[in-house]
Amino acid sequence: MTRQLLALGRRQMLEIQPVDINHVVSGMDRLLRHTLGEDIELVTVLGERLPRVTGDAGYLEQVILNLAVNARDAMRKGGKLSIVTSRVPEQREVHLRHAGEKPDDFVLLSVRDTGHGMTPEVQRQAMDPFFTTKEKGEGSGLGLAVVYGIVKQFGGHVELESAPETGTEVRVFLRVSAEQNPLEAVTDAGPSPHGTETVLVVEDEELVRMFIVRILSGAGYRVWEAANGVEALERYESRIHSVDLLFTDMVMPQMGGRDLVRRFRGTRPELKVLYTTGFAHEAVSGTDRAGAPDPILLKPSTQETVLQKVREILDHR
Numbered sequence: 001m002t003r004q005l006l007a008l009g010r011r012q013m014l015e016i017q018p019v020d021i022n023h024v025v026s027g028m029d030r031l032l033r034h035t036l037g038e039d040i041e042l043v044t045v046l047g048e049r050l051p052r053v054t055g056d057a058g059y060l061e062q063v064i065l066n067l068a069v070n071a072r073d074a075m076r077k078g079g080k081l082s083i084v085t086s087r088v089p090e091q092r093e094v095h096l097r098h099a100g101e102k103p104d105d106f107v108l109l110s111v112r113d114t115g116h117g118m119t120p121e122v123q124r125q126a127m128d129p130f131f132t133t134k135e136k137g138e139g140s141g142l143g144l145a146v147v148y149g150i151v152k153q154f155g156g157h158v159e160l161e162s163a164p165e166t167g168t169e170v171r172v173f174l175r176v177s178a179e180q181n182p183l184e185a186v187t188d189a190g191p192s193p194h195g196t197e198t199v200l201v202v203e204d205e206e207l208v209r210m211f212i213v214r215i216l217s218g219a220g221y222r223v224w225e226a227a228n229g230v231e232a233l234e235r236y237e238s239r240i241h242s243v244d245l246l247f248t249d250m251v252m253p254q255m256g257g258r259d260l261v262r263r264f265r266g267t268r269p270e271l272k273v274l275y276t277t278g279f280a281h282e283a284v285s286g287t288d289r290a291g292a293p294d295p296i297l298l299k300p301s302t303q304e305t306v307l308q309k310v311r312e313i314l315d316h317r
């Protein structure tokens with residue numbers, strides 16, 4: 001598992017660069033509220049003038065989503081989830097100093113819930129891959145392992161503090177980036193990447209599909225959609241030659257992304273593909289004809305990431 005996670009670092013999709021963690025958190029607002037449901041209150045407190053951290057926005061979104069899902073599962077009767085970003089406060093410095101680190105080198109992302117908490121035994125094992133206290137089929141035990149793997153890969157640290165009945169706080173220490181004035185000027189300047197090609201979006205989660213369809217149509221693309229592989233085949237197999245890019249979820253009931261790609265490439269071998277997945281550990285892609293792996297976009301992604309990735313793949317020859 002650890003090896004698999006570290007291998008993420010060599011994949012082209014991972015773009016380690018200075019990231020504004022507040023931007024990542026605020027960009028997830030709608031998704032988080034939807035994930036948490038109506039009985040959980042979401043409070044975000046974003047620290048002012050935080051330095052950028054070393055990371056990849058998509059992977060940091062994955063970290064936050066995994067933590068939010070755990071918090072939701074621990075608050076079946078409702079509660080409160082607080083996401084706070086800050087410099088490392090004095091009372092949190094001890095562990096870092098212990099690890100031989102300088103607190104000023106980190107930004108703290110704290111995710112705290114008022115859920116059922118963990119016993120010391122559970123807490124000790126919580127980050128182990130495949131450790132779960134959930135029913136069969138409900139949890140794979142990979143959420144925190146993935147969080148840990150991603151954060152470590154960016155040079156950060158993860159701490160858990162939890163008490164039964166009281167709740168849980170996960171503290172993610174993210175390393176301050178050496179570069180502090182990166183792409184922002186470029187990104188904020190010109191318009192988002194756009195195009196007029198035809199993109200077929202196959203995604204079973206309706207909310208995610210709507211999100212992707214909306215931003216692609218907004219950027220000028222002709223967008224076709226389907227809720228799963230079977231539907232995509234039924235509706236579009238005869239027209240697959242008109243599709244410039246297949247944008248598909250990897251894991252769907254009925255027919256998953258990889259099988260769908262295999263089917264479509266039977267008719268149209270040069271079909272371009274962009275996979276999405278909600279889980280970093282599913283992120284093992286297929287390969288295109290030249291043998292290079294098909295790119296993967298981790299959910300949730302920001303509008304900008306989606307548009308950039310789509311443009312990049314369409315332009316790639």
Ligand SMILES: Nc1ncnc2c1ncn2[C@@H]1O[C@H](COP(=O)(O)OP(=O)(O)OP(=O)(O)O)[C@@H](O)[C@H]1O
Nearest residue numbers: 070071074117126132133139140141142143144168
């Ligand atoms: N916020 C939390 N509150 C209480 N217990 C938690 C919390 N987060 C994690 N845990 C405990 O740690 C275990 C492991 O969490 P982890 O996210 O790795 O796996 P999972 O949630 O069980 O499954 P998966 O995330 O793969 O669906 C959980 O089963 C749960 O017992």
Ligand SMILES: [Mg+2]
Nearest residue numbers: 069070143144
């Ligand atoms: Mg989990």
